[in-house]
Amino acid sequence: MKKRKLKKEPFILLGIILFCFLALLLIFALFKHYTSYEYKLGKIGYDDAEIAYIVKLDKKYIDYALKKYDRFLIPLTKQKYLIWSKYDDYLAYIKKTYKSNSINYKDVIAKVNTKTNYDFYTHTLETDMDKGYGILVNKYYYLPDKYEPKDIVSMSNSYAYPNNSIKEKVYEAFKEMSKKAKEDGITLIVNSSYRDYNSQKRIYEQYEDKKGQKYADSVAARPNFSEHQTGLALDIFTPGAGMKNFEGTDAFKWLSKNAYKYGFILRYPKDKESITGYDYEAWHYRYLGKDLATKVFNSGLTFDEYYAYYLDK
Template identity: 40%
Template sequence: MKLKPGVKFCLFIVLIGLIGLIGFKYFKKDAEKIDNSLLKEHHISEKYASKTLEFVLKNDLYEEKYLKEYAKINYREEDDFATILTTFLPKGYQGEEINYILKLSKTNQEKLAKLEYQDIQNYYKIKNFNVDNLERYNAYYKEHKYSYEDVVTYVNINLDLPVYTNPHTVTDGNSNLVLVNKYNCLEANYTPSDLAYLKGAYGNEVPMREIAQKALVKLQEAVTKEIGITLLPTTSYRNYNFQKTLYDNYVAEDGASAADTYSARPGCSEHQTGLAIDLKNPDTPASRRLNDSDYEWLKNNAHRFGFIIRFPKDKEFITGYQEENWHIRYVGEEAAKIIYENKLTLEEYIDLYITNY
């Protein structure tokens, strides 16, 4: 049979392709193929053959009772692969669970290694999962029925614990991301070292951290240019004793439980960081801070200058405070953008983006 040269060429190309494909397959099979003589030596059926099985046989880690599990465990060329197998198989973890454990952070793997078997299948994919909090996650999930992701975040930020009991002492007071709330409080003597001043709504000079002051000047210029209003600080940095007087007065007036919803206890106010600023539009009556349209601008633009609305509506259960549309907090532009775009609180942002578990 005579073929046209064009057809011949096509067949030739197809043939080359087939040879390549078969070669590749053979090569690949060879890479996955395990040493059958090893299996024979241990009287193991070929149906259990896997890289992990080969690994344990070659490294003298083989135990017959885990034969079915070896087949399920994805082999990993990592230094601690052997340790993971010999630590978690005896605790009763199944092959699939060991695959989850292999995906956890080293810190979490080490914490888990110290415990008896734990059922973590609902949590292993969650990036801010912390083995230390496992029991609290389970209890909180039962009580609230949030998603497992939310449960992990909310427990990590301590929402399952009563406020103001054994608050953590904040040591990074000078960080732009310092978290001060009802679970994290500053020491009485903490004072920012770089206070700068800005003219306030009541003719006062308002002290705040220099970085916040510079950013606020830019925000003020923008709000005037864009919607023609003025925003002035009423208060920003407040020292421990000032906050104490303020809080004590509110308690005398309203009682502690009411006061706690709108005023921080001394040491636990982020005004002590010098990064929180209360604003007022001086053209509104004395009893009002902002008009709705002022807040609308602030809510959607503060992040451009590194600020966030710290106590937004619908997040009261996280921040522990009633909505305060006038209270902004400097966190830096990068954090502010993420917080704004993802509708987060500072608490959630730090847990999801900053803390390593």
């Protein structure tokens, strides 16, 4: 009897250990399930496909999703240029703008990032002058009052119509570009360039006196809000072509293909009026330096969008 008992004990002990182990495993599995993102997101109302997508996102998006059901989260996070700190603004813009379900998310991102979800000349900020050639000046970002750039030099008649001047570095870049264009049989000529605060003010006020602020805003920039005041913008034409027909010229085609190589970008492209705040201007080029101009060109974004996503840090 004594011998048999001794034989049984180790098995009982083993059984108990095994049972405890399995019980622990079960508790652990249950705990893991009920605390998993999948379970919690499902509880909140996300379906399986949504959950599978969300759990692969950055933790900040998961944390957000865990707080509430938001049907805009997935389509918005699929947008390359989403800026998380502006997320509430995207939602507010969607709510205000779209009454149906067909939402242009790309446009939502572009509008909010560039502040064009707000009326022009509202929510304005003094621009960050530390950005150098990459400063942003538009209807939301203005120059320090009466800003005057340094190194303004006058342009010779071989490159510009009379009375044009520009920042020296921009002039050098334009000359280099102009010479290269010439080799391809293209003549570039600058029609308008640096405009100081007072002349921009005069231009704007003439329109304003004639037809009021709304009209003036539609045809001219307010002083301190004009890119021409930076000394980094040029209106480039070719002899015999003006605003109406410049787009159809070989000079325009050449610039569209090559300007970025010399540091210039087309600043107000076609079909981007609602983002840039300006009508399409085939002739208005902005100097950014070769490196930045190449990046902006390759991104396919307007400078306003590029700045919001990549430079406004």
